[in-house]
Amino acid sequence: MDFLVLLVHGSLLWAVIYAILCCIAVILFWELFSPLHAFPGPPAARFTNIWRAMVTASGHVDQANIKWHRTYGSAVRVGPNTISINDPELIRTIYATKNPWPKSDMYRTNDVLINGVRLSNLFNTQDNHWHDTYMNPIRSLWTMTKVLDMESLIDETLNKFTAKMDVKFADVEHNCMMDEWLGYFAWDVMANISFGKHYGFIDEERDVENLIADSTKGLYYFAPISQIPWLDCLLDKNLIKRIGPKPTLTGVNYAIDVVTTYHQALGSGSGRVEHYLDKYVKLKEAHPKIMDDNQVVNYLMLNILAGGDTTSSTMRAVVYYLSKNTSAYQKLISELDAANFSLPAKWRDIRKLTYLDAVVQEALRINPGIAMILERVVPQSGFTLPDGRFIPGGTAIGINPAVTNRNVDVFGQDADHFNPDRWLKKDEENEEEFRDRCRKMKDVASFVFGGGNRVCMGRNLAILEIYKLFATLYSLFDIKLVNNDHSWKYHNAWFVYQYNIPMTVSRRVKT
Template sequence: MDFLVHGPLFWAVICAVLCCIAIIIFWELFSPLHAFPGPPAARYTNIWRALVAASGHVDQTNIEWHRTYGSAVRVAPNTISINDPELIRTIYATKNPWPKSDMYRPNDVLINGVRLSNLFNTQDNDWHDTYMNPIRSLWTMTKVLDMESLIDETLNRFTTKLGAKFADVGNKCMMDEWLGYFAWDVMANISFGKHYGFIDEEKDVKNLIVDSTKGLYYFAPISQIPWLDHLLDKNPIKRIGPKPTLTGVNYAIDVVTTYNRVLGTRGDRAENYLDKYVKLKEAHPKIMDDNQVVNYLMLNILAGGDTTSSTMRAVVYYLSKNTSAYRKLISELDAANLSLPAQWKDIRKLTYLDAVIQEALRINPGIAMIFERVAPQSGFTLPDGRFIPGGTAVGINPAVTNRNVDVFGQDADQFNPDRWLKKDEESDEGFRDRCRKMKDVASFVFGGGNRVCMGRNLAILEIYKLFATLYSLFDIELVNNNHAWKYHNAWFVYQYNIPMTVSRRVKA
């Protein structure tokens, strides 16, 4: 017993403990990030934030961390989260942008043993700009409006289905599912000139939504420890776990392969993105081929449906919870006397519709994790004087800046579309400045600088048209106004369990 207590094993344990304590003390005193407070465990391991991401509520946790630790929080051994809206334009610059961190690498797709990046996740800004330039002009609002008739086709199918299946017979509508069907079918129609069939078949066709969701449930925690992806999805022996982008890539490959045979004859219908991308092969032969067309279309498939449906769910949910806002929107739409489906030229200046959608984007951003970038080698000094060394991962979570009370007021945690309206005592100039500042911050959900989401104009068009049309035709309410939805933040924010009643409106 004495040997065990005072022998070599005893002293080995003591030495190991003392070494651990020494390492911790050294790390605390001499770490280049020691000046940044944060959760204690986050100083030593990425496991902590991976577990937080896996919980599905990392946005709320990030908000709480900033309210506890301040404007710059150390969320991992080499990662700083920022809550300073003024730094959005610096970290996410258009000129000399900070590169993306390794967190995006798990979004690569592995095909035939080859790991392929895409426009969303590539860390090479020069590569991104080279392949973005040919299609950049196709995503301006002017070009997106060329396809408004394709959105109208899907809108008509959607409202007809809501009327027949729910409004006319009194069935309960799980609005979370149906808004997903609509968003995905819109994206298919403007991308390929045909619908996936979610609305018509009333289900997730080919498990596209399920597979996409599984991929993001994988991506969210693994992106916090990205080297794990080499052992799981990208290992060369046996791939483990969901394949983050494989379903979307395979679908795009099938569409491009059959394009000339199935979709090449289109009559007088508006051009879709497949048409537009295929034409680019002639104008840009050095970089454009069928593989690149697939690369472009993959982003349409994987990003367009989930992000917009997240905002759509927020609109119907929060309007059902806020009777005053609901009535103001209905009053504005009735006064506008819109032709249906609502046209952009008629709704783009509807003040309260804009306020409702801006507020939904703000309080429930469709993407709500830290957009990580890597600080330049020269490092960066924060406005408060603290220095961030070069190579440090730095980022902002739009869910955090969207609750910034200095920008949005003391009620930043509340759904209040009126914040986007001119106050009685406010000058015109003061209102313009305040509104511009809020929009600059809230629009960060689409990213910033040279990596801003190319589909943001399409998302805005689609969402505004949907709700101008939907609330002109129907009254939509939660089955129980006290009901609370469930949500899971997995990079994209997924909301579930939104049972609603749909009834045809009788205008006064």
């Protein structure tokens, strides 16, 4: 009997050993014969995407990407079939306007599942032809000229915001959690220009209907799961029991309600405001084959979910870094006082303010609102890097704006530090040298809005909104961290969310 037990146990032991040896053999075979063998990277990332998913879930994958490139070089293998690139010169190639490389499967996690049907949107679709077909009708609506038609609507929200800052914080000297309030402002601006009314965040001083919270939960899910996209089929997109947050679902439902209410208001003879919902509905006449209420919802969903988070991320960076940099703060205040414009600030009066521009450009650079690898798929013919290494077709490849924005060849040896002066002309530069250097920096830093045919359509609105806010806000108030040694907390979940920014707000006394 004892002999039989030993025999069974021995067989099990050898079976385990055999299984382990087989796994090692498969791993070694994959390592030795993988077409990406020549690309260095974190050891675990060569065999599994679990590693980068875990790093992404930590909320600081941008810092990890920067570290990996400084350790391993210009092309880093971050997954079995994924390469991260840090060469700014390749932005126009990977994110081309003509014959664009398709988005990778990572974006499919952002699909929404409604009544068992999986629906893509303009942000995440991998079909470039479908994207262009549905983008073409609205491209002209997002030029700076057309966005400026909305300036009065931005002013309405800006007046609400500054009035609340005045009464709630400057009058009673309460600390302001600026991270929350800038989110309220950015989301209410987007609501007002999208469908002519505010969500009510500023008025009610809270996250109405949990729109911000639900959006944030959706991105906290999207970021790590997008690194192993097939997991989404088992979690959010399974038809039996859906697990986890519902990416984009809250935004879709809100957009559906808005469109329904809009049509009811028209039927009752309510007045019409020239906001984006109104513009989108009018497109049904010009493009009847592709435009219906479902497509209007698709357009509005991007307004609702993307416009608030990315813009507020940059806004938080501006107030935080200015509070940390007394010199930059004083230079901005001096420029605003000298300009002596009416409030709320108008674009025509502030668009050529050089230091305001420098502050905003530097905030976008040092703290990009999107700070993960924007993955694309290499064409079947493959792609040869400038150093001669070949990447086969079908490989996922991409650039993280947080990485290229710290490139010392483009931005200087202090690229890791907030320094708006880098955007100003140096004493030793002539005008042509300054223009060339500044153009190169802007070409790279503007990648925070994406590139090629998939560039963010709301970038002009974001710039307008941010410039107007800070020209107005810093003309009226002194805004400083409660404790200048305080450090914020942030979580990178595709969009960068910063937290815990307590600030004092006091009325300015101009000298």
